[in-house]
Amino acid sequence: MPQKIAAGNWKMNAPDSAEVQKLLDAHPAPSVSILLCPPATLLAQLSKYLDGTPIATGGQDCHTAASGAHTGDVSADMLRAAGATHVIVGHSERRADHGETDALIRAKAEAALNAGLTPILCIGETLEERDAGQTLDVVARQLTDGRPETGTIVIAYEPVWAIGTGRTPTTDQIAEVHALLRDHAPDTPLLYGGSVKGANAAEIFAIPNVDGALVGGASLTADAFSPIIAALEAS
Ligand SMILES: O=C[C@H](O)COP(=O)(O)O
Secondary structure, eight states: OOOOEEEEEOOSOOOOHHHHHHHHHHOSSOSSEEEEEOOHHHHHHHHHHHTTSSEEEEESOOBSSSSSSOTTOOBHHHHHHTTOSEEEESOHHHHHHHOOOHHHHHHHHHHHHHTTOEEEEEEOOOHHHHHTTOHHHHHHHHHHHHSOSSSOOEEEEOOGGGTTTSOOOOHHHHHHHHHHHHHHOTTSOEEEESSOOHHHHHHHHTSTTOOEEEESGGGSSHHHHHHHHHHHHHO
16 A cells, blocks of 8 residues: 655745644654655754654755756755655656756656655646646656666656646546556556645545545645545545
């Protein structure tokens, strides 16, 4: 049975540290894995704060190289040194904003594995691709081309049109994609991401082959993230 994971992606936001303490107080002994992915500048500080607690930390992206002349970038080794256990790769916001290709994302995931991190590989279709009936082809291609050949990873299915929009796919639509992912990755934790809230978390976690969530906006406060964690624990 794959690990259950509630992962928060803070994106370019910096919640008050009181929110982190409130989350810790609400989940002193969680039965699922909890992960917070802050901006790179906060990672070392947050990892230190969470040291010895059940909450782990992750990066939001990494370079393919371990070091070198790459202005503005952060390597997987640096994330690891700052306390991270995971790193998100291939988030749709990076695919869109930085033109990241599946080949580049795969190299990032391999760099993460080489550094001892678990990559969280994000895949998902745009609205145009869904409307054109291409969803399964797109996610299968992103998985095949973006996934390292060996190594433990986490996969996050995030339909681009559901991210930060308040729109979520139907349970059947999520189930269809996650069934395909399970066929390709039998033992890999499969997360759903895109407008996950306390109000819809239980319904999403009841879908076969959904092992958790990659949460954006609702991970920024303990009041919003805690019910999602509780729903995953109850699933
Ligand atoms: O990485 C997280 C996803 O992009 C989901 O973001 P959201 O929960 O704000 O829709």
